[in-house]
Amino acid sequence: xxxxxxxxxxxxxxxxxxxxxxxxxxxxxxxxxxxxxxxxxxxxxxxxxxxxxxxxxxxxxxxxxxxxxxxxxxxxxxxxxxxxxxxxxxxxxxxxxxxxxxxxxxxxxxxxxxxxxxxxxxxxxxxxxxxxxxxxxxxxxxxxxxxxxxxxxxxxxxxxxxxxxxxxxxxxxxxxxxxxxxxxxxxxxxxxxxxxxxxxxxxxxxxxxxxxxxxxxxxxxxxxxxxxxxxxxxxxxxxxxxxxxxxxxxxxxxxxxxxxxxxxxxxxxxxxxxxxxxxxxxxxxxxxxxxxxxxxxxxxxxxxxxxx
Amino acid sequence: xxxxxxxxxxxxxxxxxxxxxxxxxxxxxxxxxxxxxxxxxxxxxxxxxxxxxxxxxxxxxxxxxxxxxxxxxxxxxxxxxxxxxxxxxxxxxxxxxxxxxxxxxxxxxxxxxxxxxxxxxxxxxxxxxxxxxxxxxxxxxxxxxxxxxxxxxxxxxxxxxxxxxxxxxxxxxxxxxxxxxxxxxxxxxxxxxxxxxxxxxxxxxxxxxxxxxxxxxxxxxxxxxxxxxxxxxxxxxxxxxxxxxxxxxxxxxxxxxxxxxxxxxxxxxxxxxxxxxxxxxxxxxxxxxxxxxxxxxxxxxxxxx
Numbered sequence: 001x002x003x004x005x006x007x008x009x010x011x012x013x014x015x016x017x018x019x020x021x022x023x024x025x026x027x028x029x030x031x032x033x034x035x036x037x038x039x040x041x042x043x044x045x046x047x048x049x050x051x052x053x054x055x056x057x058x059x060x061x062x063x064x065x066x067x068x069x070x071x072x073x074x075x076x077x078x079x080x081x082x083x084x085x086x087x088x089x090x091x092x093x094x095x096x097x098x099x100x101x102x103x104x105x106x107x108x109x110x111x112x113x114x115x116x117x118x119x120x121x122x123x124x125x126x127x128x129x130x131x132x133x134x135x136x137x138x139x140x141x142x143x144x145x146x147x148x149x150x151x152x153x154x155x156x157x158x159x160x161x162x163x164x165x166x167x168x169x170x171x172x173x174x175x176x177x178x179x180x181x182x183x184x185x186x187x188x189x190x191x192x193x194x195x196x197x198x199x200x201x202x203x204x205x206x207x208x209x210x211x212x213x214x215x216x217x218x219x220x221x222x223x224x225x226x227x228x229x230x231x232x233x234x235x236x237x238x239x240x241x242x243x244x245x246x247x248x249x250x251x252x253x254x255x256x257x258x259x260x261x262x263x264x265x266x267x268x269x270x271x272x273x274x275x276x277x278x279x280x281x282x283x284x285x286x287x288x289x290x291x292x293x294x295x296x297x298x299x300x301x302x303x304x305x306x307x308x
Numbered sequence: 309x310x311x312x313x314x315x316x317x318x319x320x321x322x323x324x325x326x327x328x329x330x331x332x333x334x335x336x337x338x339x340x341x342x343x344x345x346x347x348x349x350x351x352x353x354x355x356x357x358x359x360x361x362x363x364x365x366x367x368x369x370x371x372x373x374x375x376x377x378x379x380x381x382x383x384x385x386x387x388x389x390x391x392x393x394x395x396x397x398x399x400x401x402x403x404x405x406x407x408x409x410x411x412x413x414x415x416x417x418x419x420x421x422x423x424x425x426x427x428x429x430x431x432x433x434x435x436x437x438x439x440x441x442x443x444x445x446x447x448x449x450x451x452x453x454x455x456x457x458x459x460x461x462x463x464x465x466x467x468x469x470x471x472x473x474x475x476x477x478x479x480x481x482x483x484x485x486x487x488x489x490x491x492x493x494x495x496x497x498x499x500x501x502x503x504x505x506x507x508x509x510x511x512x513x514x515x516x517x518x519x520x521x522x523x524x525x526x527x528x529x530x531x532x533x534x535x536x537x538x539x540x541x542x543x544x545x546x547x548x549x550x551x552x553x554x555x556x557x558x559x560x561x562x563x564x565x566x567x568x569x570x571x572x573x574x575x576x577x578x579x580x581x582x583x584x585x586x587x588x589x590x591x592x593x594x595x596x597x598x599x600x601x602x603x604x605x606x607x608x609x610x611x612x613x
Binding site for chain 2: 021022023025026028029030032033035036037039040041043044047057104107108110111112114115116118119121122123124125126127128129130131132133134136137138139140141143145146148151155184187188237241245247248251252255256266267270271273274277280281283284285287288291292295299303
């Protein structure tokens, strides 16, 4: 990073131009973001203090109920169960994704060209597949009767108990399937970002360390990792955010016949509350707070390190 | 000096012998080669595992029901059928969903690209009060869990009569895509030195002329990459579409695919796989072309701030 630190280019030149021009250029983007993200965010916050059920959706005026929605939610042990599940699911998935992603990035750097290309194309194919198409294929792979995964477990590994085994009925097994799918989809992004970071580690530094007698392991932990830390940080941050709000994967697997109550995560729980905007708004606000709690530390650190 | 500089671009095995004598012996070299071969084999195994679901989607799309429901899987599409594909292509609801998806994508692309380009230009070419807070907002907005917002986004669109409208869905998509697109384009704009434009102005071009003749062509790859990013997001998105497009006639392709899946699960996976493949393959091909620029855009945004 230090080697490529841009001097003049990164700083916008202080030129005398009509100031209004800049604001004019920012206006359209700001309006769209404010209207479709900012306003709903505020609206959600307001809704969370209101009784806003079906009656209100059909025109009755909303009623202010103070913290009622929050106390209702936070005294419900089921909500706490779902919160705990979501955090556990998020952390396990983010950790697995990072671990496998970084491992594959390092692998890409160390293998022959042909092998690297093969791996990269495979990862890109998985990355580029639309989420719904992926979900559909994975449901077919895990299919109870004709799924190729059950077939392999029975016929290749001789595990007879997987004959007509249903993967999504048991909550733990349901989350295992969801984790396999989420990790499969997310690893390519991590692997490619980290690989791009690895390529920016200057050869000179590595060789200097080698001349000084640093072992490969020392070089990896003391040079490579610190140098790609900015990439690792932002990628981990994004994984945590994405895995906490995971919805599509859980929702489609639930539609495949899993017991909804036993498998809900925050996203699907909010969706299931769509008849009561007030409560959904309160839970969404709680989710935002959890996200900030999990990522706030990194965001602060990033903002401190980064020159905007 | 030269002894250090010389092996710079080569593999470590050629480094000066006196430093670590064992490393350059024949035994060390062949050991390293074996390790490399083993790792390469591992990489290929991982690649096969990763690509298998996609292979399976394409393979199953060409299998008749009898093959899909036989005791042993049909591993190759030998003696396959195109009747699954034909069934999807002859389905009117598929084309209706295609129309909805295309109109949403077109609106999103035009709006996101133009608006993001303007904003990127502003933050990287102008200095003004509030510039830093704008960039900060862009960063923070990306951290908002949009899946938590969908209820209130629905409420807002509903109050404006934009539910079940392509324009409504496109509005929330554009807002979701804009921050990242601005972030990415900003890197590209900053990468074109202002001196190029100034040199052109010295040579007699107007400021606008210099911008469109010199800078704009250099930004084309960035615009293409951002455009494809936006296209992929809008084409693939499921959650907001599920919430906003509640009428069957207004379904986007992902919603249509979920419907197809629910209608044919357990009876005909072949048609479902054909539907998946038809939606996925153009997107994957598109994605393969531009992926490099998207990653580098993100990483340079992440690393250089």
